[in-house]
Amino acid sequence: MRRIVLSAVFVLRLAAAVDRGRLLRAVGLMTVGYLATPVIALGLREFTEAALARRLEVATWVIGGVAVLLVLELMLGHFAHLSYFEVGELAETTLNEELVRHVNGSPGLERLDDPAFADNVNLVREELGNTRTAVESVLQLGGLALQTALTTVVLVTLDPRLALLPLAALPSVLVGRWAQNLLESAKEASAENTRRTRHLLALATAPASIKEIRLFHAEAALLREQDANWSRTSAVLRRAHLRAAALRAAGQLVFALAYGGAITLVLWQAEQGRAGVGDVILVITLAVQVSVQVAGAATLLTGLQGVGRTLDRLTSLRDHGSREHEAGERGSRKRGHATPSRTSPVPGAVPAVLREGIRLENLSFVYPGTGKVILEDLNLTIPAGGSVALVGENGAGKSTLVKLLCGLYQPTSGRILVDGTDLRDLPAGEWQARVASLFQDFARFELLLRENVGVGDVARMEDEQAVLRAVELARAGRIVASVPGGLSGLLGHGYGQGTELSMGQWQTLGLARSQMREDPLLLVLDEPAAALDAAAEHAIFERYANLSADTGRRSGGITLFVSHRFSTVRMADMIVVLDRGRVAESGDHRALVTRRGLYAELYELQERIYH
């Protein structure tokens, strides 16, 4: 019950914060509407008494009044709905924004690797839609409470024993909540199975997997697996539904007995001459209203219980963020954040121009929540203004190193020094503002083409010249020409009939995105040409080698790229070979070939295959 009360208070506060005026209007309209219902019952009693006594004029006036009240009840409900519906939408938008803040609330990705956090995010995303109706539920509950109170007063004026009628409705409410808890536990117990069933359905219908599924004729196997999953889930749910139905029936039985008792009591009083026919009609009408009110309240309470759970999850996301923040503060105090750096003019400030470069000192990394060492004791100096190629087998740790350099993860031990300052001591947001990137798993922003590219530098997203320059640098002009509407053309089928692009074209736009920031201190291109043909990749790297020399001269910026194609890798000023999380060797192409180590072996192997 405490959770429901807290949820109701939270929802009302949120609604008042987003639109106090609309909320008050809805409360006023609903109060009048809800109070009309018991008054209608009183009117019906007066009408019956007047009609039976042949006081036709009074009967006509009363029934006219009842008709007006009925219309008012419906109209006010309708107008109240218009108000609270909009307040509900605004409240949901506010909570959506809060969710987005929690997911993106830290510069790193660590929180998304925490399974509990990721699970909560998924559940909140699925359930947030329900909070839209929470404002309505809370107001309706308030209205029902008022209505029941007035109904009880009217019943008590007839016979104090009739006050037991609304009380007799309480067991069905309590039992209803118990039944709901049973259902929720069953849902939670089968949550993993339900998610698996949904995942299988998504696999069988998503454009990304459908080609392989069709060619492998895997749809029957997927359906069988989905059926088996669903049978397991539905067995658990069926048992819970049966028990919940039995409990609810028991609760309703108590009320049914009280309902029968109330009618019998008033009929007996009528027989004794202590109550009129109008009173009998009044009690029958009010008893029906009480049962409707109680059933309504039980449903609304169940809904609010669900909203309470969503809010609990949101709170746990919020707490997660605070804990992370406190841990970060403690960490930076421990490292003595205030110690002035030797090379950085302002302690903790991102340098405007990179002078020395980036140094890795005994850098090791383990993904949070896992025990596997991915990078181990890396020591490396990447000079300012140079281009670096990272090579190594699949799973060697190249992308992981890239993510660490971007400040998306913190080293488990060791340091990354930017011109001598520990990256952890630089404001993460400021560092990331000087990083331009294209990741292996680049995003397909299904937006306008201008936005898809411009998001690489949000401040200049609408600057057509800046976007065109980035397009030109990435050689994406032909894509712009082929999309109807050019820069203003919509991409993808995500929410409209935009132009669908090939994988290589999406990636080329990703490249353009990475060119939006001028003079980045670090440009990372993680297999930026995996979806491009060899000639296009070669041309792009040649261009980037020249560009990085330009950027290097201006800002000392480093261009770091990951590639498996050695014909392009050889252009880099420095090549770093990673082998199972360690630096196997580093140097320029000539030095590494002369060394006749792992690089020379892999290079010669590719040369033999492709020439």
Ligand SMILES: Nc1ncnc2c1ncn2[C@@H]1O[C@H](COP(=O)(O)OP(=O)(O)OP(=O)(O)O)[C@@H](O)[C@H]1O
């Ligand atoms: N978010 C993550 N959580 C846990 N482990 C991860 C995560 N991302 C990557 N790994 C693990 O880290 C290891 C290195 O992955 P990484 O992507 O850095 O390799 P890579 O050298 O870039 O490989 P590839 O050439 O295939 O892209 C892999 O074994 C992978 O399973």
